[in-house]
Amino acid sequence: MSRKSSAAERHSLLSRYDKIYTEKYNFKPTYNRNIEQWASSDLVDSYGLEMCYRMVEYYFNNSPRNDWSHFVYSADKIYNSITEIDRDKEERFERRALARRWLSE
Numbered sequence: 035m036s037r038k039s040s041a042a043e044r045h046s047l048l049s050r051y052d053k054i055y056t057e058k059y060n061f062k063p064t065y066n067r068n069i070e071q072w073a074s075s076d077l078v079d080s081y082g083l084e085m086c087y088r089m090v091e092y093y094f095n096n097s098p099r100n101d102w103s104h105f106v107y108s109a110d111k112i113y114n115s116i117t118e119i120d121r122d123k124e125e126r127f128e129r130r131a132l133a134r135r136w137l138s139e
Contacts, residue, residue, distance in 0.1 A: 039078035047074045047086050051102060054094050065102045073106045081113055092116055 048067055055063045077086050089112045093105050096115075105112075 039075045039083070041071075043078045043083050044071045044074040047078055047083065047090070050087055051090050051105070054090060055100060058094060058100065063102060070102055070106075073102075077106065077109055081109070085113065085116070088116055089113060 048071060052063060074086075077089075081089065089109060090105070092115065093108070093112055094100055097104070097108070
């Protein structure tokens with residue numbers, strides 16, 4: 035993607051992370067938001083804001099360890115997992131359509 039994220043986008047990603055963390059654990063995460071905004075900026079620059087939102091949700095649903103630094107470190111693996119899942123869904127949809135056509139003949 036390779037573009038520059040805005041301050042609103044990087045803070046939006048941190049806010050989404052904070053919201054999900056707070057919902058899960060009933061208290062706010064502890065990290066220095068002023069420092070971590072740059073990691074957030076890099077993530078948004080690399081993957082786009084919407085994909086980063088999906089990555090945060092996937093991370094909280096699938097990882098036993100939910101801290102910001104681990105999320106940032108694992109972002110590439112999370113992205114690969116999401117794209118693999120999306121590719122699998124698409125292939126399954128195509129196969130079902132092909133099977134329906136074959137059965138209807």
